[in-house]
Amino acid sequence: MASETNDTDGEQSSRDRSTARPIDNPIDREALERITARNPSRLGVGRSGPRPRTETLLQFRSDHGLARDAVLTHVDEAVVDELGLMKIQSGVADKDEYLARPDLGRDISEETTARLREECTTSPQVQIVVSDGLSSTAVETNVPELLPVLLDGLADRGLDVGTPVFVEYGRVDVMDAIGEELDADCCVNLIGERPGLASAESLSAYMVYGPERGTPTSKKSVISNIHDGGLPPIEAGAQIADLVEEMCERECSGLELREDDREFQEAA
């Protein structure tokens, strides 16, 4: 349920591949359609001799291009401004370093810390962080719908929310550093998931109660697969608000929050 970085469930989506030309002359066309409709993978796409068809290959390269773009592009400044997020940068200098040095993506510099303390509400119950992670596309597509629902939901529950922050080159655990510096009760990190060949716009929400640097992954909760073909972003916003409320009430997160997991751990 939680992982070191956000590169766990790459992608699950339902991109429409019905336009692709299926196998010529299948023995049982209906059965083939049932199989391909069940799974977004490249099933039943036919072949040309021992090779994929040109069309299949182009589609594959196009999807791969989208995935690379999601990783390598930057979240539009206009989106960050419109959402009213305060923009900071992790300890990483550029995309290459971001990919090579996950450790730097989990922390923030002293200057950034000073700025945070100056410009943000300190000691909030909930600190919201938005990170580009491995998909800028995921942030641009989902956060504008998700964030207002989440803020409404937290307000409805009487939880006080700090100044939402956008982190460029952020990893999941950057929320530990930010939460620790701002003395937040709990932290939510909305982060772009590693893109796959079926969806490049999947977002995850990682959550931690009592954030501090080095908090183990087992103490983090996650709601993943947030995108139009998975959990719709607005519905995710309401679900995150519910989970955050429970975290604040029970003063824990991750495996400790799940009764059945706790039973499992105690039995082990």
Next chain:
Amino acid sequence: MPPVTREPERLTSVGIDVGTTTTQVIVSELSVEDVSSGGATRLGVTDREIVHRGEIRETPLVDPETIEVDAVAGIVDAELRAAGVEDVDTGAIIVTGETARAANAEPLAHRIAESTGEFVVATAGPELEAVLAGQGSGAARRAAEREETVANVDVGGGTTNIAVFDEKGVRDTLCLDVGGRLVRLGKDGTVSAVSDPVQRLARAEGLELAVATIPDREALVAVAKAMADRVIDALTGPPYDESTLDLAIGSLPAESIPLDAVAFSGGVGRLLVAENDASGAIRDDPEPGISDPGPVSDDWRAYADLGPLLAAALAGRANETLPVVTLEEDIRATVVGAGTRTTRFSGNTIHVESDGPLRNLPAFPVGELDCERSELGDVLSSAVETARERHEAEPGFALAISDVGSLSYERIEALAAALADAYTPLPSDLPLVVVTRQNCAKVLGQGLARRVEGRSVVAIDELTVDVGDYLDIGTPMRRGGAVPVAIKTLAFDS
């Protein structure tokens, strides 16, 4: 969230079938697990284990058209005690047979619900019965597993309900006024009652079945054969004989459906299966019957009705013309279907804010809300007003929205505002229940809860309901998880 260590959640489900002739109870354990394959988490029943098969008893009647409610409730209590069950999570009661008894169904359902507590109660029309019998008998599973077209012919005391399944599910249902109890016989063979449709059928064959007379066995055999022919005619497809149309309840299929297999269930169906077993007529027997309600009498008057003769006639006709097979359940098919197949689950991001289960909420479909944001208020106000007028006598209604429009923050907020306004004129003890097809119940519920005061808000999603459906909404599974929902088609239909 993906469950890592989670054991399946178990639900105790009860099926009760109060038929024309017999009343049966089964208790099953349903395993409920995450069955999602990508996309949003989804709960489903992954295993169904029947833990108690009740005795097959005569349905207690005050008179031929009135069920003895207290006696049926007594049977249910006794069976639950015998099964050692204290808490029932879900299930269904199906009151079958001639329509006059539907008047009885409602008080009976309420009575059973009171004594079993957390119990989702349903009654059914013949179409739903046909489907449940086919699901209980194993016909639906055979169709799915072998990709065959399979008809399940459930022949009971009052009606014959046929469901045709293919690999995708229910293909068609057809129901006829054909059943063993439509002719009642005394111990000495005296006719004590004949239903009108059978009387008409007999006359068309040039036979007279007068009450208080003792007809020849041959005359009764001829009537049974005439009834069997009507069933075969209905199964074979158009053009239909005039008398088949006369016996049909609802419509018959407009075109012929080629069948790979035909299975018989129900009380009369069981006699037919027993007859075929004895004669070795059926070679294709994939699994031995696991329900054995005791030996079948070979006395044709043993059941004081036409059942044995009808079974014999059907066996003769069906074996000549149809690919007859034997499946795992026969006489208990409907009750097994009722106990194991009637519970569905909503999506598990939902909003439920009510004190207990909600029962018998009529669905009021609003359809697709493809209108502009500015029109939402008017559209929903008039929908809620109409729904209220139509269902004033009932405890509430469930607005069913098949398409809310785009799943955007702006849209959902506008929808929540318009819905909350539309409910403002209604009494505050009337719950606001909304069912969506898209996965948006939690966010919609959140938007609604903020806007209404003192009114229960229930928003559930990923369900499709139609006009005429009634909903029973259980209490949430786990923390804020999915709710079991029974969608009843033609409930309390008269």
